[in-house]
Amino acid sequence: MADIKKIATRESYGNALAELGKEHEDIIVLDADLAGATKTSIFKKAFPDRHIDCGIAEGNMMAVAAGIASMGMVPFASTFAMFAAGRAFEQVRNSIGYPHLNVKIGATHGGISVGEDGASHQCCEDFALMRSIPGMTVICPADDVEARAAVKAAYEFEGPVYLRFGRSGVPVFHDEENFSFEIGKGEVLCDGSDVAIIATGIMTAEAVKAAEELSGLGISARVINMSTIKPLDEELVLKAARECGRIVTCEEHSVIGGLGEAVSALLSEKLPTPVKRIGVNDEFGHSGPAAELLKDFGLSAENIVETVKSWK
Secondary structure, three states: OOOOOOOEHHHHHHHHHHHHHHOOEEEEEOOOOOHHHOOHHHHHHHHHHHHEOOOOHHHHHHHHHHHHHHOEEEEEEEHHHHHHHHHHHHHHHHHHHOOOOOOOEEEOEEOHHHHHHOOOOOOOOOHHHOOOOOOOEEEEOOOOOHHEEEEEHHOOOOOOOOEEOOOOOOEEOHHHOOOOOOOOOOEEEEOOOOOEEOOOOOOOHHHHHHHHHHHHHHOEEEEEOOOOOEEEOOHHHHHHHHHOOOOEHHHHEEEEOOOOHHHHHHHHOOOOOOOOEEEEEOOOOOOOHHHHHHHHHHOOOOHHHHHHHHOO
């Protein structure tokens, strides 16, 4: 996958908004003084009258989004994941989640790969926070093609949606002509029977690389891209558990409250299966180049391979 082009999914977000804006006049994009970073500036350039900079006031932005949605329009409230899920949690919960308003939250710069911005900006708790809000849909796309499709699906979906995008470029491995996205559905990227690797976001490409390495070691790995964290594709997870017998989950998020816990909770109730969770192990991040940080925290194909190999 080294030769495949890389695009940051935050770029995908901005481009998808601009494309949707041409077709749907009811889209209003909000930002919290970060349009250049979140890439909503792409939409702003095309539709300046439908872009609102709310300033460094994320909680207020969520309340504004709630008001816009109550008037029948479709707001996309955009800022870093740390501020969208963390700083503005109360407003998201009470002003958007509780009345179940049709607000889409575009959260960029999620996870450790924010890099040099350090622990204060490396949000590894957003899945847990957003999953806890009743009725909130949580999506973390794996590449540019899926990210753009997810934004369009979120627009068409009635209800609150949290979309997480990344800062760093990630390999584009989906074929746009043959790809379709459906909220709540995962996809099998490569089949296998010895272990199932269920990944989301930037970890999906790492899982595919790991499967290729494991194949060379005589281990057959099934890779599942689980871009929708909530609602989880329970049928696909249970099928993988039945047919593979072992599950590894991979996410650029804390092992607490995210994909790993969602998968583990499902299996513990319906089909007890051994699970190993790869993610950030209950610790804060630190500053550094994104690629080095991902390896430092074990968010790499190499660690996935070692985790499977060491499984007794």
